Amino acid sequence: MTKIISVPTTIAAAQKMLKNKEITALELTNLFIKRIEKFDDVLGSYLETSFDLARESAKKLDESGDFSAPLAGIPYSLKDVISKKGLKNTAGSKILENYVSPYDATVTELLEKSGAILLGKVNTDEFTQGSSCENSALKLTKNPWNIAKVPGGSSGGSAASVAKHLGLFSIGTDTGGSIRQPANFCGVTGLKVSYGRVSRSGIISYASSFDSIGPIAPTVDCVAKVLKVIAGYDKKDSTTLDISVENYSDKINGENALSDLSGKTIGVIKEFTDAEGFDINLKKSFEDTIAKVKELGGKIKIISLPLTKYAIPTYYLLVKAEASTNLARYDGIRFGETANVKNLADQYTKTRSEFLGEEVKRAIMMGTYTLSAGYFDAYYIKAAKVRTLIKQEYEKAFTEVDAIIAPVTPFSAFNVGEKTSDPLAMYLADIFTVTANLAGICGLSIPTEKVNDLPAGIQILGKAFNEIEILEIGSVLEQKYKFSEVRERELV
Amino acid sequence: MILKEDIIKVAGLSRLSLTEVEIENYQKEFTRILDFFEVLSEVNTDGVEPTAQITGLKNVLRFDDINNFDSEKLIECSHQVKVKKQVAVAPVM
Helix, strand or coil: CCCCCCCCCCHHHHHHHHHCCCCCHHHHHHHHHHHHHHHHHHHCCEEEECHHHHHHHHHHHHHHCCCCCCCCCCEEEEECCECCCCCECCCCCHHHCCCECCCCCHHHHHHHHCCCEEEEEECCCHHHCCCCCCCCCCCCCCECCECCECCCCCCHHHHHHHHCCCCCEEEEEECCCCCHHHHHHHCCEEEECCCCCECCCCECCCCCCCCEEEEEECCHHHHHHHHHHHECCECCECCCCCCCCCCHHHHHHCCCCCCCCCCCEEEEEHHHHCCCCCCHHHHHHHHHHHHHHHHCCCEEEEECCHHHHHHHHHHHHHHHHHHHHHHHHCCCCCCCCCCCCCCHHHHHHHHHHHHCCHHHHHHHHHHHHHHCCCCCHHHHHHHHHHHHHHHHHHHHHHHHCCEEEEECCCCCCCECCCCCCCHHHHHHCCCCCHHHHHHCCEEEEEEEEEECCEEEEEEEEECCCCHHHHHHHHHHHHHHHCHHHHHHHHHC | CCCHHHHHHHHHHCCCCCCHHHHHHHHHHHHHHHHHHHHHHHCCCCCCCCCCCCCCCCCCCCCCCCCCCCHHHHHHCCCCCEECCEECCCCCC
């Protein structure tokens, strides 16, 4: 008789089943593979699957019987900008459609060592530039709560797949909200780590001084367990810092775990709640979160960060400048697609014009313009100075509060095709997320409740390298809202 | 309004070829986006150092050790013609 086993919905639940021998690693892997085969034709989250490899690794694990590694047997996916040797790494772009990674990213190596089982690579906006996954040149990913809606972006494949339980976690990247916003649109948990907390080695860059790598997972505890594995200094990424990695999951679950928020001072940014175009229902939901923080014994402090007004222009000016230089390597010579032309300069031009998408070309043009002689000081340097001031504003705020709670997006997930025509309107929608990347701090996006018939949530912002603080606060709020129950009821 | 010549110049520097329609669209779009960036001139940044590295790390050095890596694997990534473990490119001129 075959066992009928329901799919575990958290890493801890899966680990318990593996430990008690209720399920083998191979059975667990097959459960997720079956779900991908059943649901992903419609959802479109995976760009490439690695099922044979996954089954092989799971079998090996079962044969060894050793499940002591921190994520042994846990199935996961990688955003398709993170290198896995032998698998494609497309960045959602035509120019890399057939590019196969010759090596592993550091995070991939660490996850493999931890025993996690890779199911495949998931969709992203092209070169991670976008907020809806619609900029992917390879696939359209939909929101599992309503397939007429976008999943958010750029880590849209990660968020959609995790929400539908097509993997127990996914690694995404966040340059200006690309983990927190799709996690928010899809009702899952996403962590943007502090800049320098997780190695960027082996990951295709968008804007190198902003990019951060982090997990999207069903719960705060899942995120904490993955963070422990991927965080830390890496000699291959000289911007990582040698700051100790804590046992995040033990801390939020252990004897001394927070039971409420008493003693915590939580900031609320005035300029965020007053923002123009903030959906009225989402605003009400956010006010309800403030009330819940108070119920839980937390002290709310309204803070004013007047430079918020300049965050979007500062952010877009700097990231598009950095992107334009990072994208110079796609010349058709060393890797990627190539156009057939007789002369080298024409070959660069034809390859790039033919295989790069609209938003990526816009970034290259905009960045080249603002970095060109005569404009460099007025645009790039000016914005880099404003960035310094924004960073200082946050540093000062964190002397007054333990953490900040904020909305993640000004509106709920929108319809596919609704917003792509106006780039400036898309940029403005990132108002609540970009400041964390400008300041290099960490942010945790957690789902709270359904609003406008779609998931809504908040983010908790913390001081640089103080991930534990936002995970602790997030865990308390998560237990208050219990949104996982809603997701499991509707999507599993 | 940003000049057509400027867009063409930037496209050349970017190694991108644009159609007439794209050039016109960029003229309109860039004018709007650059106007939007203009707001930064309101911020007083006298004496402020620009930030390009947010954690303040400076001059991270390492030994120039040889890291064994299969160079053929890298060359395989190229779609160009390969001659004697090298990538052949089109003539420069």
